[in-house]
Amino acid sequence: MSHPLDPASTFDRYIVGPENRVAAGAALRAAESPGRSYNPLIISGRPGVGKTHLLMAIGQRAHVLDPELLIHYETGESFVDRLTTSLASGSLEAFREAA
Numbered sequence: 001m002s003h004p005l006d007p008a009s010t011f012d013r014y015i016v017g018p019e020n021r022v023a024a025g026a027a028l029r030a031a032e033s034p035g036r037s038y039n040p041l042i043i044s045g046r047p048g049v050g051k052t053h054l055l056m057a058i059g060q061r062a063h064v065l066d067p068e069l070l071i072h073y074e075t076g077e078s079f080v081d082r083l084t085t086s087l088a089s090g091s092l093e094a095f096r097e098a099a
Helices: 021-032 051-065 076-089 092-097
Strands: none
Touching (some): 021 051
């Protein structure tokens, strides 16, 4: 299940500091060359440090650069629910094909 991107979560509105400079730079490179730079890109950290904002900003920037690009954003909880349901029902192939 895809969720809409928050239009306010852009790179321009993300506050970069010494502790998140590397993550912000990697996210920007991933957005500007999807599937090529930092593939996969893993963002982790404690609650409230801007992980979701960075993920939304990646989607926003990638879509601006390539409007034909399909952006799929899904919460971790939703992803795990879909995966476990697919595993339990033996429909892993359908899970792989769903976006």
